[in-house]
Amino acid sequence: MPIGPGHELMKPEANLLRELPSVDRVLTHPAAAPLLERYSRPFVTETLRGLLDDLRQAIKSGNDLPPDRLQDEFIITDLKEKLVRASRPGMVRLVNASGTILHTNLGRALLSEAAAEAVELVARHPVNLEFDLQQGKRGQREGAIESLLRELTGAEAAAVVNNNAAAVLLGLNSMAEGQNVIVSRGELIEIGGSFRIPEVMAKSGAVLREVGTTNRTHPRDYAEAIDENTGLLLKVHTSNYRVVGFSAEVELKDLVAIGRERGVPVMEDLGSGALVDLSELGLPREPLVGERVALGVDVVTFSGDKILGGPQAGLMAGGKSWIDRMNRNPLKRAVRCDKLTLAALEATLRSYVQSPDLLSEIPTLRAFSRPLEEIEEGGRKVLPLIRERLGPDYELELVDSTCQIGSGALPTEEIPSKGIAVRCSDLNAEQVARVFRRADPPVIGRIKNDRFILDLRSAGDPESLVPNLRSAQDGSER
Numbered sequence: 001m002p003i004g005p006g007h008e009l010m011k012p013e014a015n016l017l018r019e020l021p022s023v024d025r026v027l028t029h030p031a032a033a034p035l036l037e038r039y040s041r042p043f044v045t046e047t048l049r050g051l052l053d054d055l056r057q058a059i060k061s062g063n064d065l066p067p068d069r070l071q072d073e074f075i076i077t078d079l080k081e082k083l084v085r086a087s088r089p090g091m092v093r094l095v096n097a098s099g100t101i102l103h104t105n106l107g108r109a110l111l112s113e114a115a116a117e118a119v120e121l122v123a124r125h126p127v128n129l130e131f132d133l134q135q136g137k138r139g140q141r142e143g144a145i146e147s148l149l150r151e152l153t154g155a156e157a158a159a160v161v162n163n164n165a166a167a168v169l170l171g172l173n174s175m176a177e178g179q180n181v182i183v184s185r186g187e188l189i190e191i192g193g194s195f196r197i198p199e200v201m202a203k204s205g206a207v208l209r210e211v212g213t214t215n216r217t218h219p220r221d222y223a224e225a226i227d228e229n230t231g232l233l234l235k236v237h238t239s240n241y242r243v244v245g246f247s248a249e250v251e252l253k254d255l256v257a258i259g260r261e262r263g264v265p266v267m268e269d270l271g272s273g274a275l276v277d278l279s280e281l282g283l284p285r286e287p288l289v290g291e292r293v294a295l296g297v298d299v300v301t302f303s304g305d306k307i308l309g310g311p312q313a314g315l316m317a318g319g320k321s322w323i324d325r326m327n328r329n330p331l332k333r334a335v336r337c338d339k340l341t342l343a344a345l346e347a348t349l350r351s352y353v354q355s356p357d358l359l360s361e362i363p364t365l366r367a368f369s370r371p372l373e374e375i376e377e378g379g380r381k382v383l384p385l386i387r388e389r390l391g392p393d394y395e396l397e398l399v400d401s402t403c404q405i406g407s408g409a410l411p412t413e414e415i416p417s418k419g420i421a422v423r424c425s426d427l428n429a430e431q432v433a434r435v436f437r438r439a440d441p442p443v444i445g446r447i448k449n450d451r452f453i454l455d456l457r458s459a460g461d462p463e464s465l466v467p468n469l470r471s472a473q474d475g476s477e478r
């Protein structure tokens with residue numbers, strides 16, 4: 001049989017097409033049996049069809065095929081590879097060396113051990129999600145979380161929904177549907193992933209009434225805008241930007257005073273919302289939820305997976321009558337959390353109340369608070385290991401770096417960190433980043449001043465930065 005791919009040696013196209021096996025023939029081949037044990041028949045059949053179509057196209061367009069390419073065994077080997085690739089999960093584990101601790105694109109907060117265990121438990125077993133074990137009848141879905149949140153924030157009542165965007169939507173709809181909501185022009189924020197206050201407002205059925213200017217809003221701007229159609233005063237934490245220079249905003253306590261005087265409730269979208277004082281970790285301060293509640297705000301909303309370090313969730317704390325109203329709103333049913341989220345959130349909040357060592361228990365807080373010396377030491381330890389893995393073409397250096405909190409918290413503040421800068425004699429920074437992205441698991445760094453940098457604070461375990469490089473061939477298939 002000819003081996004070379006030369007055209008004159010190949011059979012004519014029609015013959016080749018005839019040689020192409022049928023789907024049935026391949027599937028009944030003994031070598032295909034293990035594939036059908038491992039995967040569903042429709043999945044195998046569809047994948048095989050695709051493979052045979054590709055071969056047919058290749059023959060028709062006169063591509064040279066190795067002569068034994070059409071043999072059943074070869075096709076089954078290819079089929080197996082295709083199936084393995086197609087059955088890899090779309091969401092894969094990776095290493096966050098991006099220098100952004102709460103990276104929205106990388107899944108934000110990591111759960112604590114306790115939260116992860118709680119998720120596993122409720123995933124595997126029936127639980128008393130809405131069942132009162134004492135009474136033997138239907139119970140409260142968010143009971144445990146509400147008690148913890150009340151304890152942590154001092155609020156009368158609390159509720160939880162899918163994310164903070166949903167909390168804002170539910171709050172606006174429950175408190176001010178069909179009425180005006182007054183917001184400062186300096187707080188009409190957009191955050192990543194298309195959350196924009198004016199658009200959420202429109203969807204909530206409330207009507208946006210902007211006051212003030214981009215850089216300055218005064219108490220009288222709110223006071224003058226209040227009329228019989230006003231349903232709510234809304235304050236929005238400008239999470240992901242700062243207005244500096246000639247600027248003025250109305251403090252929450254002043255807004256609460258105006259609302260009280262005029263009989264209009266006040267809601268605040270706090271964004272991250274911290275439960276512990278970050279300034280005690282040497283970080284700049286984010287507003288504390290409990291403080292805002294103490295200032296008399298009617299409802300405050302914040303995220304579960306930002307600074308709090310829990311699962312994606314939208315938390316609401318405030319006056320009982322308002323929270324009751326949210327809970328009675330049919331929209332609440334549409335944005336309520338599933339049991340996995342509730343389990344993770346309860347465990348996370350429980351740590352805040354009960355743990356003797358909160359900072360080491362919650363990975364996000366641990367990342368914020370790890371001492372620089374410890375980070376540097378980790379870097380020194382792994383640098384030679386990374387160098388060894390990459391080979392002689394790469395040049396590595398331990399450098400000063402900075403980390404962002406991310407997810408819109410403290411946008412202008414950076415936490416000191418250390419990084420490993422990686423250069424390669426024949427690759428540019430983009431190409432080096434690609435080499436690391438193709439590692440297993442992928443390692444995500446960042447490029448700064450044309451240098452690829454692995455940030456050691458956001459990465460957590462320094463050993464995770466030693467890339468497990470795939471072979472070039474395997475890599476190209478991904």
Ligand SMILES: *Cc1c(COP(=O)(O)O)cnc(C)c1O
Nearest residue numbers: 163164165237239271272303408
């Ligand atoms: C992050 C953020 C949101 C959205 O929160 P999600 O939990 O991501 O839905 C809303 N408002 C502000 C001010 C934010 O910072």
